[in-house]
Amino acid sequence: MDIRFVxxxxxxxxxxxxxxxxxxxxxxxxxxxxxxxxxxMSFGRGLFTVEITSNANGVIMRGQSSAPDMRKAFDQGLKNxxxxxxxxxxxxxxxxxxxxxxxxxxxxAPEGELPIPAEEEIVKVKRFPLRPMSAKxxxxxxxxxxxxxxxxxxAESGGVNVVYKRKDGGYGLLEPTE
Numbered sequence: 001m002d003i004r005f006v007x008x009x010x011x012x013x014x015x016x017x018x019x020x021x022x023x024x025x026x027x028x029x030x031x032x033x034x035x036x037x038x039x040x041m042s043f044g045r046g047l048f049t050v051e052i053t054s055n056a057n058g059v060i061m062r063g064q065s066s067a068p069d070m071r072k073a074f075d076q077g078l079k080n081x082x083x084x085x086x087x088x089x090x091x092x093x094x095x096x097x098x099x100x101x102x103x104x105x106x107x108x109a110p111e112g113e114l115p116i117p118a119e120e121e122i123v124k125v126k127r128f129p130l131r132p133m134s135a136k137x138x139x140x141x142x143x144x145x146x147x148x149x150x151x152x153x154x155a156e157s158g159g160v161n162v163v164y165k166r167k168d169g170g171y172g173l174l175e176p177t178e
Contacts, residue, residue, distance in 0.1 A: 008043075
């Protein structure tokens with residue numbers, strides 16, 4: 001597994017880097033198709049923040065933690081990532097056993113037009129590949145990333161769709177029409 005370290009206002013010593021590399025390499029015992037990983041370390045407000053991201057065969061998983069000690073922050077972030085990898089592995093096993101992809105989503109009823117806010121400047125542009133997947137796989141990916149919505153290419157229809165978390169619980173699916 002290829003591991004990249006990014007530091008922001010933090011000095012990373014060689015012994016700690018070796019420790020992190022050895023711990024990250026042990027992730028492959030949970031899921032053997034982890035392609036690469038990234039560890040981002042920063043310091044702010046008296047706490048070290050460590051964000052660990054891994055690419056598990058196209059599925060991006062992330063664990064993050066903050067602590068007064070960098071090693072403790074890393075260990076906790078790694079535990080969070082391990083939990084996600086185990087959950088993803090269990091999902092893949094369940095999916096293989098069930099062989100079904102039936103998901104029903106209820107779309108919210110339109111409630112008139114929303115007021116247009118004043119124009120705001122775009123401060124960040126993020127580009128990522130759209131991989132074909134089912135709506136259920138997209139919700140799983142969204143949960144693993146900890147996001148409120150997820151853009152994906154629907155494997156069944158071939159169109160670009162969005163899944164999102166509803167305020168009243170559950171998920172929603174947005175499918176554009178012509």
